[in-house]
Amino acid sequence: MNNLMILANETANEATVVNEFEQTLLRILVVIIMFGLGAGLTPKDFGSALKRPWGLVIGWFTQFFIMPLTVYLLIVSVLIPFSSGEGILFVALGALIMGSVPAGTTSNLFTYFSKGNLALSLTMTVNSTLWAFIMTPAALFIYSNLLGLDESLSVPFSELALVIVGLIIPVGLGMLLRKFSANVGAVIELIGSVVGLLFIPFLIIIWVPRNWQLLLTTEWPTYVVAIGMGLFGITVAYYFTKLIKVHPMNARTIALETGINNGPLAIAVIVAVYIDNPGLDQILLVPALYSLFIVLISALVTLVFRRANLAAEQKIPNLL
Numbered sequence: 340m341n342n343l344m345i346l347a348n349e350t351a352n353e354a355t356v357v358n359e360f361e362q363t364l365l366r367i368l369v370v371i372i373m374f375g376l377g378a379g380l381t382p383k384d385f386g387s388a389l390k391r392p393w394g395l396v397i398g399w400f401t402q403f404f405i406m407p408l409t410v411y412l413l414i415v416s417v418l419i420p421f422s423s424g425e426g427i428l429f430v431a432l433g434a435l436i437m438g439s440v441p442a443g444t445t446s447n448l449f450t451y452f453s454k455g456n457l458a459l460s461l462t463m464t465v466n467s468t469l470w471a472f473i474m475t476p477a478a479l480f481i482y483s484n485l486l487g488l489d490e491s492l493s494v495p496f497s498e499l500a501l502v503i504v505g506l507i508i509p510v511g512l513g514m515l516l517r518k519f520s521a522n523v524g525a526v527i528e529l530i531g532s533v534v535g536l537l538f539i540p541f542l543i544i545i546w547v548p549r550n551w552q553l554l555l556t557t558e559w560p561t562y563v564v565a566i567g568m569g570l571f572g573i574t575v576a577y578y579f580t581k582l583i584k585v586h587p588m589n590a591r592t593i594a595l596e597t598g599i600n601n602g603p604l605a606i607a608v609i610v611a612v613y614i615d616n617p618g619l620d621q622i623l624l625v626p627a628l629y630s631l632f633i634v635l636i637s638a639l640v641t642l643v644f645r646r647a648n649l650a651a652e653q654k655i656p657n658l659l
Contacts, residue, residue: 372603395462397593438478468601566632566636605629
């Protein structure tokens with residue numbers, strides 16, 4: 340581990356994963372996405388959720404316990420043992436952050452296509468976003484200590500919480516706007532959803548060509564972690580909810596909400612907190628790769644979920 344700590348303090352690649360223009364653009368995208376997320380909700384939605392809270396409780400557990408644990412296990416079983424490149428602990432830190440942020444609006448879209456519970460998905464997304472200012476720093480504190488990260492890689496709990504709170508504010512403003520004008524709120528919600536979807540084309544068109552050499556030289560364990568966290572997160576959460584007899588529609592919803600984390604938010608948080616860290620590029624690597632692959636993974640999972648026997652599901656009582 341000491342050798343790894345030395346390697347972590349060296350910069351492995353001179354390429355800039357996210358340049359200054361992209362950093363600014365990402366901040367704007369995240370604010371618009373959060374604003375649209377809030378504009379799609381009303382106090383009535385929270386009232387309905389509180390009347391049947393088990394979906395939120397189970398989703399909270401899978402998002403902030405199962406998902407970070409899954410990522411940690413991938414790091415210690417695949418990333419660290421089989422990586423030979425420099426700065427591997429920077430990469431591990433980025434993976435932890437990606438696995439600890441809340442769900443994004445992309446999960447709502449795939450829940451709809453997967454014949455899941457869209458109302459539960461929307462409420463879970465907002466619920467996890469609001470909880471993130473406590474649970475994301477807590478998860479990072481626990482697992483960064485388990486990895487033995489030194490001060491240069493330590494997660495500033497209070498600073499991270501403040502950044503996330505600042506990103507949550509647009510959610511409240513969006514809800515406020517929806518309260519005063521449902522029509523304007525609906526338009527803002529649509530804009531936020533579209534912007535969320537545009538993040539992936541943005542990566543493909545702008546980020547991938549500029550970082551093509553970096554992608555070719557990135558070792559396979561990094562790809563396993565970036566792809567595996569979404570795939571395993573969805574799979575583990577799905578079978579966990581099936582084990583405790585959750586309705587199949589809600590099991591699909593919770594699984595997607597668990598495995599599809601908010602990539603733009605993770606990148607925005609990393610840029611805000613670690614902007615002066617010499618390992619910023621390595622920290623951003625897994626979140627960028629995850630954001631590229633999660634849509635493909637979610638599309639494949641959706642094809643599987645859509646084969647559900649909806650007629651048989653109608654006979655199962657839905658308690659969420």
